[in-house]
Amino acid sequence: MAAALTVLVTGGAGYVGSFTVRALQQAGHEVVVFDNLRQGHRSAVCVPLVVGELIDREAVATCFRRWRFDAVIHLAAYTSVRESVTDPNKYVVHNVGGTIVLLEACLRHDVPYLVFSSSSEVYGEARYLPLDEAHPTEPTNPYGATKLQVEHYLRWYDAAYGLRSISLRYFNAxxxxxxxxxxxxxxxxxxxxxxxxxxxxxxxxxxxxxxxxxxxxxxxxxDYVHVLDLAEAHVLALEALRQGHPTDVINLGSxxxxxxxxxxxxxxxxxxxxxxxxxxxxxxxxxxxxxxxxxxxxxxxxxxxxxxxxxxxxxxxxxxxxxxxxxxx
The missing domain is CATH 3.90.25.10 (UDP-galactose 4-epimerase, domain 1)
Structure with a gap:
C-alpha cells in the first residue's frame, strides 16, 4: 500500500467535497478542509476544518504553515450557472482569483500534486455525443468559463513550475x-x-x-453521476499523479x-x-x-x-x- 498523504481539500464542507474527504480517509490519507461555509456545512466535516476565503492570502498562508501538505484537492468554487450569468465578477474573483492564491501557496510550500474539480460546463453546446475530452471547449456561461480558465492556468503552472494536476470534468453530481x-x-x-x-x-x-x-x-x-463515484475518482486521480501521470483533463460521467x-x-x-x-x-x-x-x-x-x-x-x-x-x- 502506498504511503499515506496529508491532503488539503478546499471546499471539503460542500456536497462533493464532504464525500471526497471520506473517500480519502478510507484510502488511509490524513485530510484537512479549507472552506468558507457559504455553501458547505460544518456538520458535514469530520476532519480539521479551517474556515476562510481562498482570496484571503493570509488565511491560506496560515493554513499552509500549520500543516505540511503533500497534495491539494481543489473543489472550492461558486457553482450556480444562473448566478454566474447575473454576477460574473463574483465568479471570476473567487473561482479564478482564489485558485491563483491557492496555487501560489502550493508553489511556496512545494506541493507537487493538485486534483481540480472542473465541470462539463467547459464544453458548451455539444457538437457531437458523447462528449469526450477532445471536444471543443466553448462555455456558454461564466461559471464554465472560470473552470476552463483554471484548467489553462494549471497547464501553464506545470510547464513553468512542475506542479502536476488532473482536472476532473464532472457531469451532473x-x-x-x-x-x-x-x-x-x-x-x-x-x-x-x-x-x-x-x-x-x-x-x-x-x-x-x-x-x-x-x-x-x-x-x-x-448525464448524472453518483457522488460516491465522483469521490472515488478524486482518490484515483491523486494516485495517478503519484504514479507519474502528466497534467491532464478527464471526464466523469455515466x-x-x-x-x-x-x-x-x-x-x-x-x-x-x-x-x-x-x-x-x-x-x-x-x-x-x-x-x-x-x-x-x-x-x-x-x-x-x-x-x-x-x-x-x-x-x-x-x-x-x-x-x-x-x-x-
Missing part, C-alpha cells in the same frame, strides 16, 4: 450516501433531483426550470443522458407521489443536451460509474426523507 446519512444540501437548491424529491415529499412546490429546447420531450438532457421530464417521472415512480409540476423561470446559459464519454477515466484511472440513475435517486430519497431540512447547521 447527484445522489447521497447509501444509508441516507449524507447528501446534497444547497441553499438555495437549484438542482433537479433534490428539488423534485422535495416536491414529492411535500417540502416545497416543484418548478420546472428547464428551458424549452430541441430534444424529444422539449427538456434538457443531462455515458447516458436523461431528460428533465424523465428524471421527474423517475422520482414520481420511486416515491409513489405524482406531485404537480409548475413552470418556473427558465435557467439561462443551458445547453440542450450533454452526456459524457468516460473511456479516458476508465483507461487512465481504472474508473467507471458503479451506480445507475435509479440508485442515484433512491439514495437521494433516503437522505431527504431522513433529513428533510438538510444538515443541522
Amino acid at each position: 447527484a445522489g447521497a450516501a447509501l444509508d441516507g446519512s449524507m447528501g446534497e444540501d444547497h441553499r438555495p437548491e437549484e438542482h433537479l433531483i433534490p428539488n423534485a424529491i422535495r416536491g414529492a415529499l411535500g417540502l416545497q412546490a416543484f418548478r420546472l426550470t428547464s428551458p424549452v429546447v430541441a430534444t424529444p420531450d422539449g427538456t434538457t438532457i443531462r 455515458g447516458v443522458g436523461y431528460s428533465t421530464r424523465q428524471i421527474i417521472e423517475l422520482v414520481q415512480e420511486l416515491t409513489g407521489v405524482r406531485f404537480p409540476v409548475e413552470r418556473g423561470e427558465a435557467r439561462p446559459g443551458e445547453p440542450p443536451i450533454k452526456y459524457a464519454s468516460y473511456a479516458k477515466a476508465e483507461r487512465v484511472l481504472g474508473w467507471r460509474p458503479r451506480y445507475g440513475i435509479e440508485e442515484i435517486i433512491a439514495s437521494a430519497v433516503r437522505w431527504h426523507t431522513r433529513f428533510p431540512h438538510g444538515y443541522p447547521d
Whole structure:
C-alpha cells in the first residue's frame, strides 16, 4: 500500500467535497478542509476544518504553515450557472482569483500534486455525443468559463513550475450516501433531483426550470453521476499523479443522458407521489443536451460509474426523507 498523504481539500464542507474527504480517509490519507461555509456545512466535516476565503492570502498562508501538505484537492468554487450569468465578477474573483492564491501557496510550500474539480460546463453546446475530452471547449456561461480558465492556468503552472494536476470534468453530481446519512444540501437548491424529491415529499412546490429546447420531450438532457463515484475518482486521480501521470483533463460521467421530464417521472415512480409540476423561470446559459464519454477515466484511472440513475435517486430519497431540512447547521 502506498504511503499515506496529508491532503488539503478546499471546499471539503460542500456536497462533493464532504464525500471526497471520506473517500480519502478510507484510502488511509490524513485530510484537512479549507472552506468558507457559504455553501458547505460544518456538520458535514469530520476532519480539521479551517474556515476562510481562498482570496484571503493570509488565511491560506496560515493554513499552509500549520500543516505540511503533500497534495491539494481543489473543489472550492461558486457553482450556480444562473448566478454566474447575473454576477460574473463574483465568479471570476473567487473561482479564478482564489485558485491563483491557492496555487501560489502550493508553489511556496512545494506541493507537487493538485486534483481540480472542473465541470462539463467547459464544453458548451455539444457538437457531437458523447462528449469526450477532445471536444471543443466553448462555455456558454461564466461559471464554465472560470473552470476552463483554471484548467489553462494549471497547464501553464506545470510547464513553468512542475506542479502536476488532473482536472476532473464532472457531469451532473447527484445522489447521497447509501444509508441516507449524507447528501446534497444547497441553499438555495437549484438542482433537479433534490428539488423534485422535495416536491414529492411535500417540502416545497416543484418548478420546472428547464428551458424549452430541441430534444424529444422539449427538456434538457443531462448525464448524472453518483457522488460516491465522483469521490472515488478524486482518490484515483491523486494516485495517478503519484504514479507519474502528466497534467491532464478527464471526464466523469455515466455515458447516458436523461431528460428533465424523465428524471421527474423517475422520482414520481420511486416515491409513489405524482406531485404537480409548475413552470418556473427558465435557467439561462443551458445547453440542450450533454452526456459524457468516460473511456479516458476508465483507461487512465481504472474508473467507471458503479451506480445507475435509479440508485442515484433512491439514495437521494433516503437522505431527504431522513433529513428533510438538510444538515443541522
